[in-house]
Amino acid sequence: MSDAITIERIKQLHPKLRDEASKIYAEICEALKGKAICRFSYTTRTFAEQALLFAKGRTAPGPVVTNARAGKSYHNYGLAVDIVLLVDTDNNGSHETASWNTEKDFDGDGKSDWQEVVAIFKQYGWEWGGDWKFSDKPHFQKTFGKSINQLLELYNQKKLIPQTNFVNI
Numbered sequence: 366m367s368d369a370i371t372i373e374r375i376k377q378l379h380p381k382l383r384d385e386a387s388k389i390y391a392e393i394c395e396a397l398k399g400k401a402i403c404r405f406s407y408t409t410r411t412f413a414e415q416a417l418l419f420a421k422g423r424t425a426p427g428p429v430v431t432n433a434r435a436g437k438s439y440h441n442y443g444l445a446v447d448i449v450l451l452v453d454t455d456n457n458g459s460h461e462t463a464s465w466n467t468e469k470d471f472d473g474d475g476k477s478d479w480q481e482v483v484a485i486f487k488q489y490g491w492e493w494g495g496d497w498k499f500s501d502k503p504h505f506q507k508t509f510g511k512s513i514n515q516l517l518e519l520y521n522q523k524k525l526i527p528q529t530n531f532v533n534i
């Protein structure tokens with residue numbers, strides 16, 4: 366089952382990733398057959414949104430939620446996706462419960478739903494944050510071999526796809 370919010374968020378990704386992300390999402394929706402569906406909780410985050418997030422726990426109240434300043438996250442270039450599972454815990458047809466459980470096999474096919482999603486992203490050559498030393502299990506990215514600093518330089522030089530804020534890669 367697919368999630369309308371996710372379909373909208375895929376449209377906010379970098380133009381080079383939109384078709385691929387749609388295919389990935391269609392495969393995910395086919396793979397998860399049980400009580401859990403997958404939502405892309407974040408795709409693109411603007412520089413302004415990233416700056417607000419970075420301020421949390423520093424110059425704004427609350428806990429620190431990111432170490433990335435504006436322009437220092439692949440989300441700022443539309444090249445990253447964060448996921449969450451939404452679970453129909455009470456079997457009423459609405460998927461009301463967010464889950465970050467990476468082990469649970471909600472659809473009883475012998476594979477954890479989270480790992481099914483990881484496998485699909487990896488098939489398309491995306492990196493998974495769960496493989497990193499500072500693990501970020503909801504996070505996936507496709508960088509086209511560009512470092513954050515290279516992307517930031519392109520952005521600062523206004524090397525953008527016309528009529529968009531996406532860097533031309």
Ligand SMILES: [Zn+2]
Binds near residue numbers: 440446
């Ligand atoms: Zn992320």
